[in-house]
Amino acid sequence: MSEGEGKKAPYTLPIGPTHPALKEPVMFTFQMEGETIKDVDFAPGQTHRGIEWMGMRRNPVQIVHLTDRICGICGVVHTLSFCLAVEQIAEIEVPERADYIRVIVHELERVQSHLLWAGVAAHELGFDSLLHLTWRVREQAMDVIENITGNRVNYGIVQVGGVRRDITPEQHPLIEECLTTYEGLLSSLLDLFLDDRSIHMRCRDRGILTYDDAVHLCTVGPTSRASGVNMDLRQDYPYAAYGDLDVRAILPDQYAGETRGDVYDRIVVRLLEVGQSCGIIRQCLSEMPAGEITAEPKIAKLLAVCKKAHGEAIGRVEAPRGECLHYVRMDGKESPTSWKVKASSYSNLMSWIPMLRGEQIADIPIIVASIDPCLSCTDRVAVIRGGRRNILTKEELHRLSVEATRRLQA
Amino acid sequence: MSSLPMIPELLRQLMRKPATNLFPAKYLPPSVTEFLHSVASGKAHLTPPVKTPPKFRGKIEYQKDGCIGCGLCVKVCPSHAIELLPETKRIRIWVDQCIFCSQCTDMCPKGGLRMTDEFLLATEDRYEENLIVE
Amino acid sequence: MIGSWELALIVLSAVIVTVYGIVVGLFLLGIDRKLAAHMQARVGPPIRQPFIDLRKLLIKENVVPDNAIAWIFNLAPVVALASSIVILLYLPIGSIYPPLGAYGDLILVMYLLTIPALCMVAGGFASGSPYASIGAQREMVTMIAYEFPLAIVVVAVAWRLAAAGIQDPFTLGSIAAHPIWSVAGPLGIVGGLLLLLVMAAVTPAELSRIPFDTQEAETELAGGLLVEYSGKNLAMFSLSQGVKTLVMAAIVVAIFIPWNISSLVLLPEGVALVADLLFFLGKVILVMFFSVSLVRVAMARFQINQVVSVFWIYLGLIGLVGLLLLMADAALPAAGVII
Ligand code: SF4
Ligand code: SF4
Numbered sequence: 001m002s003e004g005e006g007k008k009a010p011y012t013l014p015i016g017p018t019h020p021a022l023k024e025p026v027m028f029t030f031q032m033e034g035e036t037i038k039d040v041d042f043a044p045g046q047t048h049r050g051i052e053w054m055g056m057r058r059n060p061v062q063i064v065h066l067t068d069r070i071c072g073i074c075g076v077v078h079t080l081s082f083c084l085a086v087e088q089i090a091e092i093e094v095p096e097r098a099d100y101i102r103v104i105v106h107e108l109e110r111v112q113s114h115l116l117w118a119g120v121a122a123h124e125l126g127f128d129s130l131l132h133l134t135w136r137v138r139e140q141a142m143d144v145i146e147n148i149t150g151n152r153v154n155y156g157i158v159q160v161g162g163v164r165r166d167i168t169p170e171q172h173p174l175i176e177e178c179l180t181t182y183e184g185l186l187s188s189l190l191d192l193f194l195d196d197r198s199i200h201m202r203c204r205d206r207g208i209l210t211y212d213d214a215v216h217l218c219t220v221g222p223t224s225r226a227s228g229v230n231m232d233l234r235q236d237y238p239y240a241a242y243g244d245l246d247v248r249a250i251l252p253d254q255y256a257g258e259t260r261g262d263v264y265d266r267i268v269v270r271l272l273e274v275g276q277s278c279g280i281i282r283q284c285l286s287e288m289p290a291g292e293i294t295a296e297p298k299i300a301k302l303l304a305v306c307k308k309a310h311g312e313a314i315g316r317v318e319a320p321r322g323e324c325l326h327y328v329r330m331d332g333k334e335s336p337t338s339w340k341v342k343a344s345s346y347s348n349l350m351s352w353i354p355m356l357r358g359e360q361i362a363d364i365p366i367i368v369a370s371i372d373p374c375l376s377c378t379d380r381v382a383v384i385r386g387g388r389r390n391i392l393t394k395e396e397l398h399r400l401s402v403e404a405t406r407r408l409q410a
Numbered sequence: 411m412s413s414l415p416m417i418p419e420l421l422r423q424l425m426r427k428p429a430t431n432l433f434p435a436k437y438l439p440p441s442v443t444e445f446l447h448s449v450a451s452g453k454a455h456l457t458p459p460v461k462t463p464p465k466f467r468g469k470i471e472y473q474k475d476g477c478i479g480c481g482l483c484v485k486v487c488p489s490h491a492i493e494l495l496p497e498t499k500r501i502r503i504w505v506d507q508c509i510f511c512s513q514c515t516d517m518c519p520k521g522g523l524r525m526t527d528e529f530l531l532a533t534e535d536r537y538e539e540n541l542i543v544e
Numbered sequence: 545m546i547g548s549w550e551l552a553l554i555v556l557s558a559v560i561v562t563v564y565g566i567v568v569g570l571f572l573l574g575i576d577r578k579l580a581a582h583m584q585a586r587v588g589p590p591i592r593q594p595f596i597d598l599r600k601l602l603i604k605e606n607v608v609p610d611n612a613i614a615w616i617f618n619l620a621p622v623v624a625l626a627s628s629i630v631i632l633l634y635l636p637i638g639s640i641y642p643p644l645g646a647y648g649d650l651i652l653v654m655y656l657l658t659i660p661a662l663c664m665v666a667g668g669f670a671s672g673s674p675y676a677s678i679g680a681q682r683e684m685v686t687m688i689a690y691e692f693p694l695a696i697v698v699v700a701v702a703w704r705l706a707a708a709g710i711q712d713p714f715t716l717g718s719i720a721a722h723p724i725w726s727v728a729g730p731l732g733i734v735g736g737l738l739l740l741l742v743m744a745a746v747t748p749a750e751l752s753r754i755p756f757d758t759q760e761a762e763t764e765l766a767g768g769l770l771v772e773y774s775g776k777n778l779a780m781f782s783l784s785q786g787v788k789t790l791v792m793a794a795i796v797v798a799i800f801i802p803w804n805i806s807s808l809v810l811l812p813e814g815v816a817l818v819a820d821l822l823f824f825l826g827k828v829i830l831v832m833f834f835s836v837s838l839v840r841v842a843m844a845r846f847q848i849n850q851v852v853s854v855f856w857i858y859l860g861l862i863g864l865v866g867l868l869l870l871m872a873d874a875a876l877p878a879a880g881v882i883i
Contacts, residue, residue: 013674020766035678035848062488065511126754126761126845129416132584136429143463150465150525156511164516165465197413198755198844299486299517361678362764362847416842420583429585437590 010038013361017046021365023120024375028368032361040356043391044349048379055339060086060160060306061299063339067326068154070341071377073113076105077319078326078341078377079158084239084315085328086160086336090305092295098162099241100288104175105148105157106240106317107277107284111182112141113320114270114277117372118193121267124365125202130192137185144178147171161302162294172285179278186275190255193267203264207355207367210261217354220347221322222269223371226252227261233318245283250276263370270372273320307334319344321372337408343377432457462527467510469531470503472543473522477501483514483523503543506536558633565632568825569786570594572832576789579837594786598779606775611672620667621773621780627659628787635794636720638804638820649714650698653795657694657750660784661687664759664769667781671772679768682848683752683759689855690749690756696863697739697746700870701799704728704735707874720802728873735869740800742863744835747792749855751785754840758848789836793828796835801827 013032017025025046031039051070055063060082067078080102087094115138122130142152148167149155157163167175193199209219214227224231232249234242250272252258252265259265296302312329322344329338348371355367383390392400434456439445448454462468479499484492491507492514515523531541574591581588590596608614634648634656661683668680698714701724705713708727712718724736749756760768770781804820811819846854 011674013678020762021764058488059486061486061513065488065509065513068511069509122844126757127416127843129420129584129841132586133419136585147463147465150463150467150512151510154509154511156467156513164512191415192419195413195415196844198846201850202844202847299513300482303485360847360849362758362761362845365764414842417838420838420842423585424579424583426585428582428587430587432587436587 009033015364016042021124021368023369024373026373026375028364030356030361030364035360035362037356037359037361037364040353042349042352044375045379047376049376052339052341056335056337059303059334060336061303063336064159065154065156067341068156071343071374072153073116073374074109074319074321074324074377075153075155076102076109076158077317077324078343079155080106080240081315081317081324081326082328082339083158083160084317085313085326086306086309086315086330088313088315089311089328089330090160090309092161092305094162094240094295095292096241096289097166097291098293098295100284101163101165101167101293102158103241103245104167104281104284104288105145105155105163107280108141108145108148110277110320111274112138112145113372114274115141117270117320117369118189118267121263121366121369122193122199124369125199127196127199133192134189137181137189140178140181144175147174159294159302160306161296162292164294166293167288175281175285179282182274182278186271186278189274190271193271194255194264199267200264202363202366203262203267205260205262205264206359206363207263207370208261209351209355211259213351213354214261217350218347219322219351219371221319221344222266222273223322223348223351225249226259226265226269228253228259233316233323237316239315239317241284244287245280247276247280263366266370306330308332312338321345321374322348341377343374345371345374345378349373349378431460433459459530462529466527466529467512467525469505469526469528470508470510470515470543471524471526472501472503473520473524474500474544476520476522478520480519482517482519486513486517488513500544505531505541505543561632561637562629564637565629565787565790566783568828569783569788569790570598571786572789572793572828573782573786575829576832576837579833580841583838583841594782598782601775601779601782604775606777607772609672609772612772613670613672616666616670617772618777620663620670621777621784624660624663624667625780625784625787627656627663628784628791631656631791632787632794634716635791636716636798636802637794638817638824640817640821642716649712650702650716650719650799651714653716654694654698657791658687658691660788661750664781667773667777668759668769671769673772675765675767675771676769679759679761679765679771682761683769685848686749686752686756686759686851689852690746693742693855693859693863694746696860696867697743697799700735700739700863700867703867704732704870704874707871716798720798723802724800728870729876730873731876732870732873735866735873736800738862738866738869740796742859742866743796743800744831744839745855745859747796747831747835748839749851750792751788751836753836755843755846756851757840757845758851761845789832790828793831793835794824796831797824797827801831 010031010033013030014028015030016022016027027043027046029041030037051066055066058066063082064079067082068075070078115134119131119134119138122128122134145155146152148171149157149165157165209223209227211228214224214229219227220231228251230249230251232247233239234247235249250269252268255268255272296305309330310332312327315326315328317324324344325342327338327340328336331337351371352368356364359367383392435445435454445454449456477500479494481494483501484494488511489507489509491504493502493504495502510525512525515525533541571591573594577593578588578591608617631653634642634653636642665680665683668676668683701719702713704724705719705722705727710718710722725733728736748754752760760770765771770778773781804823
């Protein structure tokens with residue numbers, strides 16, 4: 001036990017794989033000195049589900065429904081980036097109306113995801129009232145999503161070639177009403193989060209990620225934008241209907257006049273993005289052209305097209321947590337020969353280390369949550385042999401990859 | 411209270427009605443099964459769940475008569491929940507496996523499959539009669 | 545010397561107060577949860593939930609970790625519960641004079657208040673879990689932090705009463721009999737309000753509630769001090785939590801709002817007793833609402849170093865200003881007389 005050794009004696013504090021500070025499993029090992037974190041290491045891979053393996057035994061129409069279930073919060077980004085990849089390979093032209101509907105659902109998802117995150121962040125700070133408040137107002141976005149797609153979480157709206165459900169004129173007032181609510185709420189949310197003394201004390205200058213670190217560690221999404229990196233796929237590489245829409249990356253200095261790259265800035269960026277998403281949806285609703293919602297309404301035909309397709313492609317989407325990427329390779333077979341998912345959190349995990357070093361135990365939950373980690377999306381591999389977990393070095397991994405490529409080429 | 415902006419909001423909320431939907435009852439009954447029995451016999455009142463939206467995807471419904479046994483639904487079902495019965499040229503759906511994606515209903519050339527709005531399907535036996543649609 | 549008759553009376557009232565303290569304490573926890581839930585737009589658990597929880601804990605297995613020091617680990621909850629009940633014996637409840645009121649004063653109560661906290665520290669260290677050890681360290685730091693402003697409050701009030709020529713200013717009986725507001729002038733009342741504020745801030749720290757719940761900090765330490773406790777032992781800690789809530793509220797009531805219904809309106813004796821008890825409960829709930837329920841839902845948790853600076857710097861200063869105001873209040877009229 002550590003109590004006899006005085007307060008400053010270094011000790012190890014394990015947090016995870018399951019711990020109230022973590023909403024998803026990951027294993028942290030902290031080297032502590034008193035209440036201060038000296039060093040930290042973490043081991044993801046605690047929740048690998050083998051979803052790619054399942055995908056490589058199914059046809060694209062089926063995989064779409066698997067991708068819906070990669071993440072419990074981003075129900076559309078994985079599907080969308082997978083479809084973007086398949087559509088590139090099979091050269092399917094998506095109708096314009098479908099692109100707009102995709103964007104509307106995508107942005108509604110961002111609204112609910114950021115509100116969900118804000119609630120979790122408040123909970124990590126011990127501020128449960130804000131958790132209840134944000135999750136309560138989040139319900140309206142969930143209701144609209146449910147109304148458009150038929151389900152709260154697994155939307156099942158995007159399909160290769162377009163979308164499966166249209167947005168009818170009767171649904172417009174419902175969406176508009178939801179947007180008005182959020183635009184009205186935004187200022188009070190900003191007030192409740194950013195003007196609160198106790199939140200300010202806990203988040204300002206905690207878990208700083210400098211601009212250089214954010215760039216070197218290849219962070220993505222709000223995590224990098226909060227450090228001042230002007231980067232947003234919707235602005236840099238527009239997909240779906242974003243080319244027609246006016247999207248600018250949100251940076252914290254737009255609100256506070258300065259960028260510190262701390263937890264507070266991450267709250268700023270996410271809350272402002274809620275407002276931005278509302279604007280985008282409004283624009284979509286007014287500019288949405290009439291027309292077909294899918295390139296190929298006959299699924300059997302769609303399957304035939306996909307079966308003939310040859311080639312490889314990457315689909316990229318700006319998920320609420322940052323860039324989400326799907327690599328697909330199809331060789332004229334029923335199912336893809338290769339499918340690789342890189343969730344946004346994968347790029348952000350490494351930023352934990354500079355953020356956590358030198359901070360206190362009390363900061364661990366909020367800093368860990370501040371990148372909005374989604375580990376069940378991220379975990380792609382767990383190596384277990386003979387019941388024991390193995391950790392592969394870079395060299396081993398490289399050798400295995402080369403072997404796998406040879407196998408595929410043979 | 412400008413440094414603690416939450417306080418006015420909380421005091422206001424104290425006077426209002428809570429947002430919780432009290433499904434199935436205000437407080438969790440000690441035994442849900444017993445509670446459902448007493449609801450059935452009219453002794454207790456069940457607060458209804460939130461209404462489902464128009465395009466809701468609940469438990470699947472299958473019209474046997476129109477089915478031609480083409481097996482297209484089997485081909486697109488992502489969770490292998492549909493089984494083709496070769497003797498009768500009909501299908502059997504294992505609802506415990508179904509992920510409610512509605513892909514089969516989109517696919518069926520005869521329109522014999524439909525998603526209902528029944529969603530209270532939790533049970534202890536995955537092979538219960540209620541969970542096998544033929 | 546205590547006569548045997550008197551001793552029997554003390555024992556009897558001790559038993560009554562124990563039962564009363566436990567029942568009311570749990571009931572208070574239930575009300576606190578209900579109020580917090582409603583402020584968060586939830587329905588919340590029924591008010592009897594702490595009793596249900598208690599029953600559940602009592603039928604659960606009592607796990608003692610392998611690397612715990614078993615006897616300290618098991619003793620800590622018992623002592624914590626017993627000591628918090630003992631404090632209750634020194635506090636006036638309604639118009640009932642405290643059973644042990646003649647044998648101790650506010651200073652003793654202050655010392656007794658540290659015992660449940662020390663038990664939790666001992667139990668935490670004895671758990672043999674890093675989370676509990678960190679929690680125990682934090683509990684010690686928190687104790688040291690709030691003890692200073694608490695002492696200021698006690699000394700200031702007693703000093704002002706002494707300055708007004710009241711006998712035994714430290715006994716709760718005389719503090720309750722001479723409310724500070726009726727003794728002090730306008731300056732003193734301002735000072736008294738500041739002290740009330742300090743006391744309201746000490747209460748959540750004493751009860752390890754947000755924002756001062758670093759020692760339990762669910763999201764950081766998964767329950768901290770109590771992480772290894774289960775079953776009967778945890779039940780005892782939760783009982784002592786209830787009793788402590790009653791104790792803290794009763795102290796605030798005794799020092800700052802000691803009036804009774806029976807002293808304001810004339811009532812027949814039996815009715816007066818009941819009315820006073822109900823009125824006392826009302827005051828306790830009011831105190832708990834403002835210093836525990838409302839605060840704990842309206843703020844984020846502090847870090848441990850922030851807890852220390854809040855108590856030593858901000859609340860310490862507020863307390864000292866309150867003390868100075870009370871001193872000035874006592875000194876000014878006196879000086880006026882001399883001039
Ligand atoms: S709804 Fe989806 S999962 Fe269910 S049976 Fe139809 S295709 Fe299969
Ligand atoms: S797709 Fe329709 S017609 Fe064909 S087997 Fe399935 S249910 Fe029967």
